[in-house]
Amino acid sequence: MTSRALPQSKEALLKSYRTRLKDDVKSMLENFEEIIKLAKGEHDTQLSRLTQCEQDTYEMHVRSANIVRAGESLMKLVSDIKQYLILNDFPSVNEAITQNSKLFRTKQAECDQKLMSLRDDMAADLYDLEEEYYSSINK
Amino acid sequence: MAFNGVNISVEAPIENQIQEITYEGVEIYQPPLTLSESLAKYAQKIDFSKTIEADVKKEDVTDENKSDSDSKDAFQSSLWPWDSVRNKLRNAFQEISVLADVLAIAKDKRYMVLDPVPQEPLETKPMVQIYARKKALAGAANVLLAGAEKLKTSQNEAARNRTTPDFHIELLRLRQNWRLKKVSNTIIGDLSYRTAGSKYLQTGTFEVTKAEEDEKLCSPPGSPGGAPPNKPSSALKVSIPSELQGVAYIEVLCQKDQEDLCSASINLLGSGAPSSNPDMHWQQKLEAAQNVLFCKELFNQLAKEAVELQAPIPHMVVGNQIMATVLPGIQLIIALRHSTSAEKKQEKPSPSKSEHDHVLEHSLHQLLREVHHKNTHHPFPHPATGPLGPSKKRMMAGPMAADRYELLEMTKQEKLLEQIVKQAQHFIMRMRTEYVLDTIAKEFKDPLISSHWNTLNSPTQSCVKINISTHGYDAVCRTPLVIHVGEKSLKCICRDGKVMNMSYEPQELRDLIFCHINQHQILAVQALAKTMGWQCLGNSNHLGSGPVEPLGNAASCLLVSPTGDRIIAVRCEPQASGLQVAVAHSPRTDFIPTRLVLERKWEHLGGQFRDVRLDKMEGKNFLHKMELLMASLTSNS
Numbered sequence: 078m079t080s081r082a083l084p085q086s087k088e089a090l091l092k093s094y095r096t097r098l099k100d101d102v103k104s105m106l107e108n109f110e111e112i113i114k115l116a117k118g119e120h121d122t123q124l125s126r127l128t129q130c131e132q133d134t135y136e137m138h139v140r141s142a143n144i145v146r147a148g149e150s151l152m153k154l155v156s157d158i159k160q161y162l163i164l165n166d167f168p169s170v171n172e173a174i175t176q177n178s179k180l181f182r183t184k185q186a187e188c189d190q191k192l193m194s195l196r197d198d199m200a201a202d203l204y205d206l207e208e209e210y211y212s213s214i215n216k
Numbered sequence: 217m218a219f220n221g222v223n224i225s226v227e228a229p230i231e232n233q234i235q236e237i238t239y240e241g242v243e244i245y246q247p248p249l250t251l252s253e254s255l256a257k258y259a260q261k262i263d264f265s266k267t268i269e270a271d272v273k274k275e276d277v278t279d280e281n282k283s284d285s286d287s288k289d290a291f292q293s294s295l296w297p298w299d300s301v302r303n304k305l306r307n308a309f310q311e312i313s314v315l316a317d318v319l320a321i322a323k324d325k326r327y328m329v330l331d332p333v334p335q336e337p338l339e340t341k342p343m344v345q346i347y348a349r350k351k352a353l354a355g356a357a358n359v360l361l362a363g364a365e366k367l368k369t370s371q372n373e374a375a376r377n378r379t380t381p382d383f384h385i386e387l388l389r390l391r392q393n394w395r396l397k398k399v400s401n402t403i404i405g406d407l408s409y410r411t412a413g414s415k416y417l418q419t420g421t422f423e424v425t426k427a428e429e430d431e432k433l434c435s436p437p438g439s440p441g442g443a444p445p446n447k448p449s450s451a452l453k454v455s456i457p458s459e460l461q462g463v464a465y466i467e468v469l470c471q472k473d474q475e476d477l478c479s480a481s482i483n484l485l486g487s488g489a490p491s492s493n494p495d496m497h498w499q500q501k502l503e504a505a506q507n508v509l510f511c512k513e514l515f516n517q518l519a520k521e522a523v524e525l526q527a528p529i530p531h532m533v534v535g536n537q538i539m540a541t542v543l544p545g546i547q548l549i550i551a552l553r554h555s556t557s558a559e560k561k562q563e564k565p566s567p568s569k570s571e572h573d574h575v576l577e578h579s580l581h582q583l584l585r586e587v588h589h590k591n592t593h594h595p596f597p598h599p600a601t602g603p604l605g606p607s608k609k610r611m612m613a614g615p616m617a618a619d620r621y622e623l624l625e626m627t628k629q630e631k632l633l634e635q636i637v638k639q640a641q642h643f644i645m646r647m648r649t650e651y652v653l654d655t656i657a658k659e660f661k662d663p664l665i666s667s668h669w670n671t672l673n674s675p676t677q678s679c680v681k682i683n684i685s686t687h688g689y690d691a692v693c694r695t696p697l698v699i700h701v702g703e704k705s706l707k708c709i710c711r712d713g714k715v716m717n718m719s720y721e722p723q724e725l726r727d728l729i730f731c732h733i734n735q736h737q738i739l740a741v742q743a744l745a746k747t748m749g750w751q752c753l754g755n756s757n758h759l760g761s762g763p764v765e766p767l768g769n770a771a772s773c774l775l776v777s778p779t780g781d782r783i784i785a786v787r788c789e790p791q792a793s794g795l796q797v798a799v800a801h802s803p804r805t806d807f808i809p810t811r812l813v814l815e816r817k818w819e820h821l822g823g824q825f826r827d828v829r830l831d832k833m834e835g836k837n838f839l840h841k842m843e844l845l846m847a848s849l850t851s852n853s
């Protein structure tokens with residue numbers, strides 16, 4: 078796994094993502110190939126066959142675990158890239174901002190309009206009420 | 217040492233090495249080495265590792281270095297002459313003991329068995345090998361399957377739990393609403409108003425983290441506020457600096473000698489569940505924190521201005537409270553209330569302070585927003601070079617050759633505190649005017665005093681229209697008045713277009729209204745007389761005769777009946793509605809010649825005025841009574 082060495086520039090970060098991807102895929106492939114090779118079993122060693130078998134078993138396990146690890150690392154990479162995209166996708170952010178501001182503007186206009194009509198109604202009613210109140214006997 | 221084939225023989229010096237030189241200058245030599253000692257010296261120079269072929273070869277290459285180290289060795293040898301020999305022997309001893317241990321264990325035949333290495337590899341059956349391989353592959357496949365299964369279940373889990381959106385979706389939502397950036401491994405957000413034009417120094421950073429799995433599981437039963445249960449289980453967690461946690465609001469109080477006139481409390485969130493629930497949704501949490509930041513900035517700004525401003529009565533800043541004098545005896549208190557998570561909102565404004573003034577609340581809010589807006593929105597045109605920000609007037613100052621005074625005038629800007637003080641002043645003025653008008657309207661039943669507040673007004677200016685009229689006689693006479701309520705003064709525009717300026721003392725307004733009530737009565741009587749066919753002989757708004765009035769002057773008018781034989785005199789004193797009506801008959805209906813008045817014609821000169829006791833008369837109000845009086849006098853003639 079490539080170490081996430083706090084890349085300063087975005088370029089370096091993207092490069093690290095690329096290398097991580099390649100490394101992981103390569104690791105998957107290599108490990109798989111190795112497992113296949115082991116399955117073929119054509120290697121002459123000084124070890125006894127049984128020992129060799131044991132070793133092969135062990136190696137296969139380790140290699141398959143490596144493949145799994147590479148897969149999970151790829152998942153992590155996907156999530157990292159998603160995060161990176163979310164945080165650095167300025168066009169979409171701008172779009173969201175525009176949309177939000179538009180939304181709020183229409184809301185504001187709506188509220189203003191409502192308030193205005195409410196104010197007008199209230200002013201008219203207030204006038205009547207004031208008229209009534211001040212000309213009534215019970216003040 | 218063999219340089220260019222020239223051989224140099226190296227021998228031990230004849231003189232022995234000097235061990236010490238005493239103070240007298242006597243040199244003490246080392247004793248010469250004995251035979252055994254020199255043997256030891258040479259023996260320790262032997263490098264056993266050199267026996268290996270490679271080392272011997274290397275020897276040539278590093279000849280010179282060797283010689284250096286040799287000489288060093290020779291120097292150290294005096295410390296422990298048999299050092300390397302000892303080391304070699306010890307290593308050999310270690311190996312032998314390990315061998316012995318191994319043999320001992322092997323002899324036991326419990327843990328280890330020694331097998332002879334078969335010269336011919338043991339021929340195992342190929343089937344066994346195949347089985348073994350099959351088993352190994354199956355094991356590997358199991359590992360792979362388990363891994364795949366794990367990935368699959370995690371995917372399924374995410375797909376199944378659509379109600380709890382996945383971290384990245386939440387993050388995207390957060391990103392759309394807040395500023396975020398990645399600093400090394402953490403995601404840092406910014407909730408300050410810096411981008412909106414704020415220049416407040418405090419940073420409003422928060423950190424975004426992934427919510428822990430177990431936390432997610434235990435949080436759903438929380439949230440007693442009736443929030444949807446799946447709300448708190450967000451995949452995202454924001455942590456806010458402690459100084460921005462909790463709920464803050466700004467309280468504005470108008471106080472009159474320890475007695476509250478009004479209070480407003482700004483709480484941008486409203487009172488709707490501002491509880492600082494730990495598992496509040498991040499949006500609310502961030503909004504609350506932003507509100508705290510805003511309130512802090514507002515208060516900070518106000519406090520700074522309160523110290524800077526040179527008011528006639530200096531503003532006081534004590535702790536989280538600013539006190540400014542609005543009008544004599546009335547103070548404006550602006551306080552920052554910040555309750556942190558522990559004590560929720562138990563110190564809600566007490567009932568006595570429940571009279572919220574949303575105008576003051578809103579305007580404080582608005583004022584700071586306006587400042588923010590001004591900071592970012594500079595007036596056009598924007599110069600390609602030169603600073604942004606100065607107003608158009610200021611830019612024109614150069615070409616127009618403005619003088620120092622003008623420039624100084626331009627730099628004067630109204631501070632927030634000044635503005636809010638003005639608004640508070642206006643608020644008090646408006647309240648006082650309302651109170652005066654209402655009490656007068658309550659006091660006076662006869663001329664009706666009705667006031668209509670204008671709908672269109674500004675935070676520091678409003679307008680009220682007053683109509684003085686008599687019930688039932690609105691069409692005959694009405695006295696309209698318009699009062700402009702300003703910040704510290706009132707401006708009254710009278711019926712005749714006269715403009716009266718008054719100070720903030722309510723008594724002045726009261727007096728003015730009294731005077732106008734008087735005037736109204738006199739004018740109304742005259743207008744009524746006209747409709748009745750009576751004639752107005754004369755009227756005076758400022759009568760010089762009679763007792764001196766404490767307030768203004770008495771007004772009067774003299775009316776004569778259509779036939780001219782009846783005269784009504786009305787005198788109106790501003791104080792306590794002192795209306796006096798007197799009637800005179802001329803000539804009298806019955807003429808008895810006396811010694812002095814011999815002929816009837818002299819009776820036309822007018823006779824004695826007799827007071828009319830108005831309170832005993834029929835009629836709903838003064839004008840009605842006058843109408844009845846005039847009618848009766850007219851019919852009699």
